[in-house]
Amino acid sequence: MSDPSAPSPLLQAQGVTLAFGGVRALTEVSFAVQPGSITAVIGPNGAGKTSLFNTISGFYRPSTGSIRFKGQDITRVPAPQRARMGLGRSFQNIALFRGMTVLDNIKLGRHAHLKTNVLDALLYVGRARREEALLRREVEERIIDFLEIDHIRHAPVSALSYGLQKRVEMARALAMQPEILMLDEPVAGMNREETEDMARFILDVRAEWGVTVLMVEHDMGMVMDLSDHVVVLNFGEVIARGTPAEVQANPEVARAYLGSGNVGELRSRLRAAGRARAEAA
Ligand SMILES: Nc1ncnc2c1ncn2[C@@H]1O[C@H](COP(=O)(O)OP(=O)(O)OP(=O)(O)O)[C@@H](O)[C@H]1O
């Protein structure tokens, strides 16, 4: 029996199946994200991680199954509305406006919140609008300060290093004031210092902003250090889930990554990957 005192999940995928023509990207995927957790989705290339993110944020519609957010079925809710409900995300391939400044990109994130319906628009006059503008600026300043990007606020995104661009993308996602922040490979292509900065920001986002984090990441060292809960996908199916320690000790996971069920080898590979990361800096 489930524990009745356990909090209900913030986000839940149930039996999600997604196909592109003949290719099944996801088969009956179910998992839950608990409020306040850092949950990671891992798996080999092509396992379906980004497809799962796109289904959760509403870019793809699953053929069967459902997505629930804060107890509500959002399977048929359009992507922009999901963003306004509190699902914020970044992209595997950075999706910033490269010719625009850092600040303008962040302001665009905030914009997701400002689209209002007609009734809201009628009520949304004078004083309220000024207060909204003030609050918005406060949020932007807090994010800029928090992510330590004040010195580049007026720089065009195209002039920034890859690591800084990833940070700006996170800033834009935070500007939506999400309840859950979805990060698709937040440290891919980063050097050690950038990776460690990003890991610290992810932990701080949860601690200081109370934001729940769902991330896809290939950097196993980081996944194992940061996550409370890990979901492993392989060929579109969930093959394991649990704490980082449980997942590392799971022979199915070793088979998916190494072709053999040798968990000892998986552990030593993960350690070697961690060392390589450290030396690459
Ligand atoms: N838009 C699409 N049209 C057709 N097939 C797609 C599309 N997006 C993904 N796929 C296919 O779905 C499967 C899962 O891809 P997906 O990008 O979700 O994997 P991934 O786990 O994110 O991989 P990676 O680690 O390389 O980012 C792959 O076989 C891929 O070719």
Ligand SMILES: [Mg+2]
């Ligand atoms: Mg991907």
